[in-house]
Amino acid sequence: MKNIFVYIGSRNEESRLFRYVHQIINHARAHCSAIGNIDIYSPLNSNLLPSTGCKNCFEKGFCPSEEAANDDGEQIKARIEQADIVILASPVYSHNVSSDMKLLIDRLSYWAHLFKLTGKAGIVVTTAESNGASFVSAYLEKTMSFMGASIEHTVNFVNSEQDLADMYAEEAAAKLIEICDDSYRAKPTNQQEVTFQTMKMILLDYPHDHFEYRYWRDHGLFDCQSYEELLNRHVKV
Numbered sequence: 001m002k003n004i005f006v007y008i009g010s011r012n013e014e015s016r017l018f019r020y021v022h023q024i025i026n027h028a029r030a031h032c033s034a035i036g037n038i039d040i041y042s043p044l045n046s047n048l049l050p051s052t053g054c055k056n057c058f059e060k061g062f063c064p065s066e067e068a069a070n071d072d073g074e075q076i077k078a079r080i081e082q083a084d085i086v087i088l089a090s091p092v093y094s095h096n097v098s099s100d101m102k103l104l105i106d107r108l109s110y111w112a113h114l115f116k117l118t119g120k121a122g123i124v125v126t127t128a129e130s131n132g133a134s135f136v137s138a139y140l141e142k143t144m145s146f147m148g149a150s151i152e153h154t155v156n157f158v159n160s161e162q163d164l165a166d167m168y169a170e171e172a173a174a175k176l177i178e179i180c181d182d183s184y185r186a187k188p189t190n191q192q193e194v195t196f197q198t199m200k201m202i203l204l205d206y207p208h209d210h211f212e213y214r215y216w217r218d219h220g221l222f223d224c225q226s227y228e229e230l231l232n233r234h235v236k237v
């Protein structure tokens with residue numbers, strides 16, 4: 001069974017973004033018995049405090065904001081770690097992701113140094129009135145890819161292509177079903193290989209008590225000769 005984590009970066013439950021994400025998921029659920037748990041988070045059912053810039057996450061591996069009663073960062077991170085598929089869905093606001101989506105990305109930034117999403121498939125969903133979706137989807141793809149995910153599908157719902165929306169949703173659902181099959185294997189990109197080698201070289205020179213050094217050592221990243229090797233270690237048996 002494959003678990004899915006979704007973050008919808010919109011505060012508008014009536015939004016097309018909510019509608020299309022649910023359309024994709026419901027369609028996939030109806031046609032695939034391999035889908036396990038689906039966690040859908042948004043700023044309407046969770047709260048994330050903005051980054052304070054302290055860099056504690058990079059240096060010590062935890063976020064002091066997560067001790068606050070009104071912060072769900074720890075829970076959200078745990079759900080993402082349990083997921084096999086991560087869907088990031090954002091409306092296009094001024095050619096960028098929504099501030100809520102950016103907040104999530106800021107809070108997860110340090111995962112880009114840890115390849116935390118290795119072995120997970122990433123899907124990107126955006127909604128826009130007419131323009132700017134390519135910037136937003138490229139940014140979300142890049143962000144997840146640097147964290148280690150394999151980007152398997154991107155869908156931009158632009159209002160001017162309203163008549164194609166059902167077809168786009170069905171295509172996304174079909175891709176989701178494909179990823180849920182046991183035969184699915186994530187593949188590394190050239191960029192991930194280069195980033196892995198660069199990070200490895202830099203981190204090997206870090207003080208041995210630094211969080212990132214310890215993480216790479218304890219999770220076997222230093223032992224891998226390539227990102228592909230790390231990816232293969234994540235294959236579920």
Ligand SMILES: Cc1cc2nc3c(=O)[nH]c(=O)nc-3n(C[C@H](O)[C@H](O)[C@H](O)COP(=O)(O)O)c2cc1C
Nearest residue numbers: 015016017091092093094095127128129130131132
């Ligand atoms: C603050 C704000 C900024 C926006 N900026 C853009 C933009 O740059 N390009 C665009 O095509 N649409 C823009 N829109 C329109 C939304 O992207 C559009 O309504 C989209 O469908 C998201 O709607 P949804 O909330 O129904 O999913 C903007 C909307 C808001 C509220």
